[in-house]
Amino acid sequence: PDVVAVLDTGFDHVDLQVNPLYLRGRYRKLSRGVPQTRWPCRRCRGKGCARCGGTGKMYPTSVEEVIAAEVMRESGGTGHALHGMGREDVDARMLGRGRPFIVEIKEPRKRRIDLNAAVRRMNTSGIVEVDQLTPATGADVVALKEDRAAKTYRVLLRTVPPVDEAKLKGTLPVLVGEPIAQRTPGRVVHRRADTIRARRLLSAEVVGVEGDRAELRVTAEAGTYIKEWVHGDGGRTRPSLAERLGAACEVLELDVLDVHDGG
Ligand SMILES: [Zn+2]
Incomplete structure (x- = not known):
């Protein structure tokens, strides 16, 4: 289920557990100097300091941020994670057919979204190209992380x-x-x-x-x-x-x- 209602009869209220939205695809990383996932600044740990120019990050963007931003523009949500089948170094490009990944959006407001439009916008970034996005599950993340490709x-x-x-x-x-x-x-x-x-x-x-x-x-x-x-x-x-x-x-x-x- 996408949303689970937890009734607590003793306290007369209902908690809603909104399950994450999982989408899978393959990404190509066309630029060097881009990490796979958001990398918090080592000095300030994300708060913003002189070293990171107030961004709280070691690098301006990441594969995760490019992909998640375009999904969340459609789905909303409170946070994101990118699960990759391994990861390349920051200074290495990811070419060919791309690397399998699953993007996880926490507490999405919308699940039926225009995936093709999101992919098209990612692919104008000049940094990341995604072949397509298809629905996935939390169990798929486990299998992806275990693949020894x-x-x-x-x-x-x-x-x-x-x-x-x-x-x-x-x-x-x-x-x-x-x-x-x-x-x-x-x-x-x-x-x-x-x-x-x-x-x-x-x-x-x-x-x-x-x-x-x-x-x-x-x-x-x-x-x-x-x-x-x-x-x-x-x-x-x-x-x-x-x-x-x-x-x-x-x-x-x-x-x-x-x-x-x-x-
Ligand atoms: Zn900093």
Whole structure:
């Protein structure tokens, strides 16, 4: 049910529980520098300060805010959340077919809304594109979060000293399928437990090499830290591409090209 009336006969009143509105789709994120979900300012925790220019946020907008704003324009509501099948880094684009998500609107005033109109407006943002919105449930959120979909990435990297194409092409196949031990990256260990996870690459190929730049296409198991696999994270990820090449590797650009969900 959308709304549940709870009668408390002892106190002579009725509480209305308005269930959230859930809508699912796939999003593409066309800009770098946009987080998936609203990111409160680290210093003021949302109240507004000099660091965040009074916005209370680390970034002006997010995938969540673009999507939720257009749904709530139709549905009303008191709050929102975005549940993604994993998340890309703030500076990574999400391309290809997009990433499955479910947007949750709390206490909507209206449920029968013009979904196509909402999608059309999202897609004029220049930041986020959504394929379509269809009704979902709270149970769908659980299934979405449990999906262990492999991801395919485009990686643009710089090698120091420059590594030639032949060496890259000889090294990548050796790394595919080899167990990777990834200690929680230095960049996230302040907010996550410091553990070691085992992951694997499913495929890796060289797209092109120009001077000290190389472009790769890499498919990895869910939860693989790709940047760390490239540069090694000071030895926290082993083996890494940098370690095997004997060269420092810097990730210049990272894009998610596909999320292989549903199988
Ligand atoms: Zn602030």
